[in-house]
Amino acid sequence: MAKLTEKIGYGMGDMASSMFWKIFSYYLPIFYSDVFNLSLTHTATLMFVTRVWDTVSDPMMGAISDRTETRWGKYRPYLLWFSLPFAISGVLLFSTPDCGEQGRLVYAYITYILMMTVYTGINVPYASMLGVMTDDSYEKTVFSSYRMFFAYGGSFIALYSWEPLCKLFIDYQPLFPVNSLSDAWQGAMIVIALMCFLLFIGCFLLTREHIKFERGDNLLNDFRSLIRNFPWWIITGAALCTNLFNTVRGATVAYYFKSLVSH
Template identity: 60%
Template sequence: MTRAPLSEKIGYGLGDMSSSMFWKIFSYYLPFFYSNIFGLGLEHAAVLLLVTKLWDAVSDPMMGLLADRTRSRWGRYRPYLLWMALPFAAAGILTFTTPAWGETGKLVWAYSTYLLMMTVYTAINVPYGAMLGVVTDDSRERTVFSSYRMFFAYGGSFLALALFEPLCNLFTGRDSGGAARGWFWAMVVIAAICAGLFLLCFRLTRERVVPAEDATPGGRSVARDLRALAANGPWWLLLGVAVAALLFNSIRGGAAAYFFKDYVGTDNALGGSMILTCGAFLAVGEVANMAGVVLAVPLSRRLGKRMTYLWAMVVSGLLSAAFFFVPATTAGCWTMVALQVVVSAAAGVTFPLLWSMFADVADYSELRHGHGSTGLIFSSSSMAQKFGGAFGSALILWLLASYGYDTTAGAAQNGQAILGLRMLMSWLPAAGCALAAVLVVLYPLGERRMREIGEKLALRRAVEQ
């Protein structure tokens, strides 16, 4: 079994720290940016988010196939961290740029820049994710790597969420018409940090495992890889789990800005001079996510990955549903904080396990088909993120529009719109948890099965070398 030093695990974590800073800002603030800062209507913004993320999801398998076939002195997947770090930052800045154009021009700009952003995100994040399959061949060690990844990811999310609103306010200044400028410069700061983190990830990591090559005359083909993927039952189940889990996260996170603006408000939300803002609420969740990641390894060693994931989803779903009954009072706001801590900690347990299970699925594919198609399989997890995020973000805006949500500055929302906000923070995310729990019950690659697969692959790789 291949082991790696602590510095490499930290370095690997820095990559998802960068990705998560962008992902959380785009998931939680971009719908609000497009509708309330950039100036798009709710319906236009909903279609934009859906179309661009669906394209991004479709592009993920293409990137996975490309990465699987890349050969360089740095490996198959790692060089993309070097090549795409600066384009990644530049695309993020362009997305949060507001040109002084008319409605049609703004719509074209929004589609162009967000499509570019999602394409570059795919080009760096799919190879980064696939690296988990080649940094070690030990299934338990992968869970450790994945835990470092998610710990730093939540740390990055906390940093981004804690900084973004203050940066927006700082750069907006006293000019009430300068909100667009404030959001742009806030993104410049975040983007510079993200580019640096990916370059550090490249510097500190290495690819240690060389997957078995296809010995078929003529080599591997895209068609064979896709047929093997289509026949991979555990992959289909994890794909559904990932989509459901991302629906849960993207709906809760994306609705929070609206929920706090129009339901919680800002008047003595926690009593006295203490105010519960959207940024503080989300940042508390990221800290709790990090605590959950720390628990993932000991819990999974005791209960197994599958059962740990199942119980964490059950807890997240039940407590998310409880949000519906919490009033917008001082006591209610403290209850929201308490629920956010437990829900987020439970959710934090699940994500390192999910990535580790995708690496196990790649080993299962290598044993069954003679090649792991690691990049293609990990691209499917990224694809699931995009599908979940796309439908989650679009669903938020469509539901708000159907409930009569008014985007006019200072507008008071009607009772139906408030009901919609409460549903978006409670029952709809809980439904995503329920679906994920049902699917993970059916997932067949438990601890004993993965030990058998690991032993057989070790023998095969030893013979081929």
């Protein structure tokens, strides 16, 4: 029977991931267009390119983590190794360099692709951890329940606190070196990133990998097995539809409230 602390620790990992993902989904597009000053065309193209890269990097990271062997396990070490890069990448993503439009566009591509790569580097191993934490199906369901509870909690905290954090940095300029709206957004992201860093460290410290598996087969055999796996194609199709809906909803909701509800 898994300890309560381990269940809470496992939930903390998805809490961190969900906090970042909600900020990206709901606030990054409007940050690029209204604060970072990219055109909507450039913003949309950037979002598309990074999503294409994400479809490539996810299976690559899965293959790498499956073949990782350390004293901490296969997947758990990535929580430690990527927690700080995860936080730093998020801050860089919401930073606005003092350069021209082309310079900002290049910076946006570099930092967004970097962020999605680091996000994959920590989130794919985290999601795979459930298979090595217990072999009991009931306990897996319990772990998943804790994960979802903390994920929704993290999403609520991130979305509820973002605008108050930005306002805090603007209203208390004598305490914070804020000279513009972009500085306030960067300051808010620093707070969120610090919280996510601590949550991932907590997840690493409180969890353990109890199940040992043999090193994975070669990549070509893995790929062949995947292609012939019809249920996997069904799940992939459902996931693509769900992610498309969530992406469109998240990318437009901030513009909706700014343009219609607030007027």
